[in-house]
Amino acid sequence: MTPQALTSASTPWAAFASRETVADTARRLQELDGRLSDRDIELGYHNHDHEFAAVDGDAAFELLAAETDFDLELDVGWATAAGHNPTDLLDRLRGRVPLVHLKDVAGDRSVELGEGDLDVEACVRAAREAGTEWLVYEHDEPDDPEASLAHGAETLAGLLD
Numbered sequence: 001m002t003p004q005a006l007t008s009a010s011t012p013w014a015a016f017a018s019r020e021t022v023a024d025t026a027r028r029l030q031e032l033d034g035r036l037s038d039r040d041i042e043l044g045y046h047n048h049d050h051e052f053a054a055v056d057g058d059a060a061f062e063l064l065a066a067e068t069d070f071d072l073e074l075d076v077g078w079a080t081a082a083g084h085n086p087t088d089l090l091d092r093l094r095g096r097v098p099l100v101h102l103k104d105v106a107g108d109r110s111v112e113l114g115e116g117d118l119d120v121e122a123c124v125r126a127a128r129e130a131g132t133e134w135l136v137y138e139h140d141e142p143d144d145p146e147a148s149l150a151h152g153a154e155t156l157a158g159l160l161d
Contacts, residue, residue: 013050013053016050016051016053016055016060016061016064017053017055018055018056019055019056019063022055022060022063022064022067023063023067025064026063026064026067026068027067029043029045029064029068029070030067030068030069030070033068033069033070042070042071043070043071044070044071044072044073044098044099045064045068045070045071045072045073046073046075046101047061047072047073047074047075047078047079048075048078049078049079049081049082049108051064051078051082052078052079052082052083052084053082059082059084061079061084062092065092065093065096069096071096071097071098071099072093072096072097073097073098073099073100073101073136074086074089074090074093074097074100074101075100075101075103075138076089076090076100076101076102076103076118076123077101077102077103077104077105077110077116077118077138078101078103078105080105080116080117080118081105081107081108081117086118086123086126087119087122087123087125087126090123090126090127090129090130090132091126091129091130093130094129094130094131095130095131097127097130097131097132098131098132098133098134099132099133099134099135099136100123100127100130100132100134100135100136101136101138102120102123102124102127102135102136102137102138102152102156103118103137103138103139103140104116104117104118104120104139105117105118110138110139110140110141110142111139112139112142112148112151112152113137113139113151113152113155113156114155120155120159121159124156124159124160135156135160137149137152137153137156139152
């Protein structure tokens with residue numbers, strides 16, 4: 001199966017344009033999860049902001065989560081950028097988010113942890129309560145990657161004590 005076959009159209013955004021395309025994407029991913037499980041491989045789905053597009057009053061991401069049972073790798077920065085509360089999402093997705101991508105954002109731009117719109121401390125607490133096993137530090141375009149990594153590690157170390 002090619003990656004193209006996983007979506008209803010040629011772009012990932014189109015897969016979240018309607019209830020039908022979300023349902024089709026969920027079905028295809030669920031089938032892929034079954035095929036991977038047969039090989040002892042677990043599927044994890046990482047979101048961006050386009051999955052939170054409104055579809056008939058609901059977020060497409062919420063529809064996808066409701067129609068699947070594979071693991072979700074919630075990127076709390078993208079959820080925040082899309083206007084959603086990541087701590088609420090973590091609470092609703094309890095037991096399904098073994099990895100949380102911890103990224104801070106200012107609007108839709110990635111920034112250093114603690115410098116944006118994300119309540120980092122609340123997200124770490126909510127991730128623990130949701131059964132998350134790993135927090136993955138993420139910064140899409142740091143000015144100084146080495147300094148960003150050091151800052152992210154220091155911030156996380158302070159929150160995990």
